[in-house]
Amino acid sequence: MRLSLSGQAPCLFIVPRTAEDDIAIRISNLNFWYGENKALEDINVEIPRKRITAIIGPSGCGKSTMLFCMNRMFDGIAGAKAEGKIEIGSRNILGKNINLIDLRRKVGMIFQKPTVFPFSIRENVTYGLKAAGIRDEDLLERSMLASLKKAALHDELKDRLDEPAENLSGGQQQRLCIARAIAMRPNVLLMDEPCSALDPIATMKIEDLMRGLREEFAVVIVTHNMQQAARVSDMTAFMWLGKLVEFGETERIFTNPSDPKTVSYVTGRVG
Ligand SMILES: Nc1ncnc2c1ncn2[C@@H]1O[C@H](COP(=O)(O)OP(=O)(O)O)[C@@H](O)[C@H]1O
Ligand SMILES: [Mg+2]
Numbered sequence: 001m002r003l004s005l006s007g008q009a010p011c012l013f014i015v016p017r018t019a020e021d022d023i024a025i026r027i028s029n030l031n032f033w034y035g036e037n038k039a040l041e042d043i044n045v046e047i048p049r050k051r052i053t054a055i056i057g058p059s060g061c062g063k064s065t066m067l068f069c070m071n072r073m074f075d076g077i078a079g080a081k082a083e084g085k086i087e088i089g090s091r092n093i094l095g096k097n098i099n100l101i102d103l104r105r106k107v108g109m110i111f112q113k114p115t116v117f118p119f120s121i122r123e124n125v126t127y128g129l130k131a132a133g134i135r136d137e138d139l140l141e142r143s144m145l146a147s148l149k150k151a152a153l154h155d156e157l158k159d160r161l162d163e164p165a166e167n168l169s170g171g172q173q174q175r176l177c178i179a180r181a182i183a184m185r186p187n188v189l190l191m192d193e194p195c196s197a198l199d200p201i202a203t204m205k206i207e208d209l210m211r212g213l214r215e216e217f218a219v220v221i222v223t224h225n226m227q228q229a230a231r232v233s234d235m236t237a238f239m240w241l242g243k244l245v246e247f248g249e250t251e252r253i254f255t256n257p258s259d260p261k262t263v264s265y266v267t268g269r270v271g
Contacts, residue, residue, distance in 0.1 A: 024049040024188050024218035025070060026087040032065055032242075035079035039065045041242045043084070047188075047235075052210055052219045054233035054250065056226060058270065061239040063222040067190045070220065071107035072100055088187065105132065108181030110191040114173035116165040121157055124165045124176055128184045143183050151179035152209050171202025175209060182213070189213060191221040195228065207232045226266060230254050238262045 025047040032040035039062050047053050055063045067073070072093060074080040085092045093103055105128065117124050125144040134140060144161075148154040153175050157168075165176055174194060181189055191210075195203040210232055213219055223229050229236055229250065236253040238246045238261075246253060246262045257263050264270045 022048050022050075024088065025220075026085070027069075028085040028087070030069060030082065030084035030086065032062075032069060032074075032083075033079070033081045034077065039242050040069070040082075043244050045237060045244055045247050047218055047220060049187075049218050050214055050216075051234040052214050052221060052232055053235040053237060054229035055220065055222045055237045055239060056224070056229050057239035057245075057265065059224065062242045063239055064192050066237075066239070067109070067192050067220065067222055069094075070188065070190055071104050071109055072098070073109065075100060101131075105184040106186050107188045107190060108184060108186040110174070110177050110181060110189065110194045112193040112196050114170060114177050114197075116168070116173045116176055118164070118166060120162045121165050121168070121176060122161040125179050125183050128180060132184070147179040147183040150182050150212070151175045152205065152212075153179055169202070171198050171205055174198060174202070174206060178206075178209065178213075186217055188218045188220065191219065193222055193224065196224070203228070226254075226268075238265060240265075 023046045027043050027045045027047070030040055030043040031038065043066065055066055057063055065074070069082055069086060070088075070093075074082065082094050084094065086094050088103075088107065091098070093107075117127060119127070122144055125147050126140045129140055129143055134143075145154065148157060153172065156172065160167075165173065168176060174197075178189070195206050198206065207228065210219055210221070214234070221229075221233065233250045235248065236250040237244055238253060238257070238259075240261050246257060246259045253262060254266050257266060261270075
């Protein structure tokens with residue numbers, strides 16, 4: 001429960017919202033290397049639940065690397081190494097004995113180019129559920145339909161569920177990827193420049209969809225489009241040369257940033 005104290009002295013009966021309940025991802029002292037090349041430098045940030053957090057900053061500053069750390073996408077890149085802590089729930093996902101398949105179900109990822117599988121629309125959405133061992137056809141169908149609804153695709157596609165997903169437009173494919181991730185009931189949805197291959201109308205649909213998704217989980221979006229960050233996000237993280245320079249409410253970052261580098265970037269003087 002969020003209580004407004006507008007102008008009143010805090011009263012003893014009010015229990016403050018515990019930060020603990022509201023944090024989806026807590027990153028502490030995160031450093032990251034690609035071989036000799038350090039890509040992230042001592043990152044500390046708490047990503048809230050039920051909010052959209054945008055990561056902005058010039059090309060090469062480490063935005064994608066930050067996302068890749070949040071679901072260990074870097075595993076498998078030769079020489080890639082992360083140190084520090086990324087706590088999701090009560091677990092440090094950089095620790096040992098982390099089941100990467102489970103982790104990626106709980107922390108879904110949407111890429112710049114839609115990555116639909118060469119199957120039908122229906123099978124794209126049920127794929128992960130089947131891989132997780134769900135066999136009940138009724139349950140699969142219900143989850144599939146619910147995910148398409150949440151991804152604002154149901155009305156458009158309900159009569160085409162057995163068509164190949166590759167027949168869809170780029171924007172529909174991207175929303176299908178979102179439906180596929182939502183079907184796994186994630187805690188966090190990571191999006192790496194999800195609209196950069198889409199036209200303005202398809203982009204608007206994804207942005208509308210994101211606003212609805214934040215009711216259920218944390219959304220983290222990397223975008224090089226500052227207008228998009230300003231339009232959709234609640235929180236903004238500004239990165240520069242592998243460092244997190246500033247993090248705060250989007251409105252403040254865009255109207256009253258405290259760091260001179262953020263000022264230069266959001267006013268378009270650099271980047
Ligand atoms: N697979 C990789 N191998 C080596 N260096 C990489 C790799 N991916 C990214 N980098 C380097 O890490 C830094 C951060 O890259 P990245 O996270 O992709 O930045 P952004 O998403 O902000 O453009 C850059 O210097 C980039 O060249
Ligand atoms: Mg990137």
